[in-house]
Amino acid sequence: MKRTHLPLNGLRVLDAAARHLSFTRAADELAVTPAAVGQQIRALEDLLGVVLFRRTSKGLELTDEAISGLDSIREGFLRFEEGVQAMQAGQSSHVYTIACPRDFFSAWLSPRLAAFRAGNPQMRFALVGGDADVDFTEANLDLAVRWAEGPGDLEGVALGAPLMVTVTAPDAPADGPWIGWPGDPAPGGALTGGSDVGFSVGDAGTAISAARAGLGRAHVPYQLAQPAIETGRIIALGDPVPSRRGYWLVAPPPQWRQKKVKALVVALAE
Incomplete structure (x- = not known):
């Protein structure tokens, strides 16, 4: 008999009926009606081609055929339970594996993970690169932070409002050359067509560092620039403006439902 065709519901009913x-009483345990138990047993008998129970003056009795297979069936259900427990063990793990852009980790995520760990000192974190194409299964990820327009096919929550701001050094001219980065490679947009990009870097965090060094002005996520703006290391050229993209905390549904993941999502979403 093929494993995919094993009558698992019928075998589960057989186990309960055999014990009681x-x-x-088997129906009470399984939260079904006695008639449903009888139907499952009859269907199993038809499938197997054997009689499993006999009614006698003393009550219900197992046949020799039923007795011969019960030990193996019960051992099988025990192994199923062990397998389920093994698969669920990750939910109680104290290690989070998170994919995150390194500039976002430095400016925004790291202090919040530190605050979370202060209340959960047993927790450990492993950070991997935040490439949008990183595969959750291959990288064994619990969560990922992505610069995107939304969660896509994943479960997700926005990490703050999607805002962009133009920044430069305090002593730099407000019309200095633009600093491009992959999320905004031609920040001059309609005004300059991107022709005034004098410096190109690999991520928004590096763009902020370049602006702080006086290399020009950068149009970057407000979340990354806010700490440097508040400390006066850079200045904002105007107010933050809405952006289609923002930072999203995402995961496939199985990971998203895990207890440990839910706890961290709540902490970061606050």
């Missing part, structure tokens, strides 16, 4: 030697 009563369809009624």
Whole structure:
């Protein structure tokens, strides 16, 4: 018999009925009706081609055929339970594996993970690169932070409002050359067509560092620039403006439902 065709529901009913030697008590355990138990047993008997129970003056009795297979069936259900427990073990793990852009980790995520760990000192974190194409299964990820327009096919929550701001050094001219980065490679947009990009870097964090060094002005996520703006290391050229993209905390549904992941999502979303 193929494994995919194993009558698992019928075998589960057989186990309960065999332990109680009563369809009624088996029904109570399984939260079904006695009639449903009887139907499952009859269907299993038809499938196997054997009689499993006999009614006698003393009550319900197992046949020799049923007795011969019960130990193996019960051992099989025990192994199923062990397998389920093994798969669920990750939910109680104290290690989070998170994919995150390194500039976002430095400016925004790291202090919040530190605050979370202060209340959960047993927790450990492993950070991997935040490439949008990183595969959750291959990288064994719990969560990922992505610069995107939304969660896509994943479960997700926005990490703050999607805002952009133009920044430069305090002593730099407000019309200095633009600093481009992959999220905004031609920040001059319609005004300059991007022709005034004098410096190109690999990420928004490096763009902020370049602006702080006086290399020009950069149009970057407000979340990354806010700490440097508040300390006066850079200045904002105007107010933050809405952006289609923002930072999203995402995961596939199985990871998203894990207890440990839910706890961290709540902490970061606050």
